[in-house]
Amino acid sequence: MIDNLLPVIFGYDISAYSFARLFHELGGYRSLVVADADRGPIQHSRLFDVRRIDREVRQNEDRFFAELGAIEREYPDRQLLLLINTDDEVEFVARHPHKLERWIAPYSSEDVIARASNKESMAELVTGLGLAVPKRADVRIVSESGVEAWAAALESLTFPVVVKPQDARFSLDRWWNQGLRKVKVLATVPQALEWFGMLARNGVETNLIVQELIPGHDTAQWLVNGYVDSNGSVTAVGSGHVLLGLHQPAYIGNAGIVLLEKNDVLIDQATRIVKAAGIRGFFSMDVKVDPRTGVPYWLDLNPRIGRGHYYLKVGGVDLAKALLDDVEGRPAQFQTNSRTGIFSIIPQAIATRKYVPDADLWDKVKEARKVAKVDPLAYSKDWHIKRWIYRTVHGLNEAKRMRQFYPKPTETGF
Secondary structure, X not given: OOOOEEEEEEOOOHHHHHHHHHHHHHHOOOEEEEEOOOOHHHOOOOOEEEEEOOHHHHXXXXXXXXXXXXXXXXXXXXXXXXXXOOHHHHHHHHHOHHHOOOEEOOOOOHHHHHHHHOHHHHHHHHHHOOOEXXXXXXXXXXXXXXXXXXXXXXXXXXXXXXXXXXXXXXXXXXXXXXXXXXXXXXXXXXXXXXXXXXXXXXXOOEEXXXXXXXXXXXXXXXXXXXXXXXXXXXXEEEEEEEEEEOOOOOOOXXXXXXXEOOOHHHHHHHHHHHHHHOOOEEEEEEEEEOOOOOOEEEEEEEOOOOOOOOHHHHOOOOHHHHHHHHHOOOXXXXXXXXXXXXXXXXXXXXXXXXXXXXXXXXXXXXXXHHHOEXXXXXXXXXXXXXXXXXXXXXXXXXXXXXXXHOOOXXXXXX
C-alpha cells in the first residue's frame, strides 16, 4: 500500500462519493474532493476534505491544469492520484500526460480516447470482432432545407429509432431549451422529420445519431465495468443486470437498481472490445440484449469508471485494488463477480414485481436481497444524521420521479 497516497476526486455526485468510499474501505485513505457545487452526496462526510472551485475549472483545460498545479504545491509530500469521471477531464489528461509527473492517472491515451468517443469508429471495431451494434445513421441539423437529406439518411433504418446528439456535452448545454434531448424515441419517419424540423426552426445546429431501437424494458440492459492494467491485461471486470433505470430526461440511460449477476458471455465480449480498442485504466460499457433473439447489442464504451461504478464492489470486484496493484507492480489476482447482491442509487422498494415481470429473474432478485442490499451513500463508517436525512428525502423524490416519468414498464424501456 502507498502510505502517503492522496486520492484527488473531481466531482460532487454519487460517483465521487463512491470513489472516496472505495479507497477508504481499501486502506483507510482520506481523500480530497474537488467540487464546483456543494451537493448532498458529498455533504457532512468524514471520508474527505472538500476543495471548492468554479464550474469553469472542470470545463477549461488551462484552468483544470492550473488547479492540479495548485494541489501539487499544497501537498508536496503526497503521492497524488487523479480520479475523474467526465469526458472533458479525461480528454484533458490524455492530451497532456507530460503535465502529470506528480500524479497517478489511470486513463487511456489520446488516440484511444478519440477512438472510443467516436461512435462510427467503435461500431466498426465492434462489428469487426463479429459482435453487434444497433444499425445507425447520421443526421445534420442546420436548417429546415435539410429535410431531403434527413429522409435519405433514414431510408436504411427500421423504425422506431432512438436519437442522440453526437456531442451530448456541448449540444445539450447549448440547445436544451430549444428542444434537444439526451435521448429521443421516434416511432415513424414522419415523426422524425417533424422533430428534426422543430429543432431547425428553433435554431439548433448539431449532429445527431439515429439508431434502430432494440426492444425490451429496463431488464434487457446490462453493465460491464473493469480495469485494464498498464500491460494491457484486463485484471478486473464484472457485470450487472439492470433492474430499473433512471427515467427523468437529464439522467435517462443511467442505472438506478442493479442485480449483481455474472454474465460470462458479456464479460468475454467486453474484454475483447476493450483490448481491441487499446483501453488502459478504468472502463464502463452499456449493452442491451434483444429479447427476441438473445443477441447483445453494444451501445457505449466509456474510457472512465462510470457513474454507478460501486456496483462492482457489491459483486466482489474492487477497482481500487486493481488500480493500486497495477501502480505498485504487484501481480494482480484476476477479479470478477464472486457474489450476488443488489446495488441501488434509488430506493430498492421501487423495483417491485411490476418492473421485473420475468419470474426467474424475480426469484434471483429475492435471493440477492437476502445477501446484500447496498446504497453506496449509506456507509456505516460515515454515518451522519444529515446524510441520513438527505438519503431519505432523495429517495422520496426518486420514487416521485419514477411515478412521473416511468409509472409502468414499457416494451422499449422508454
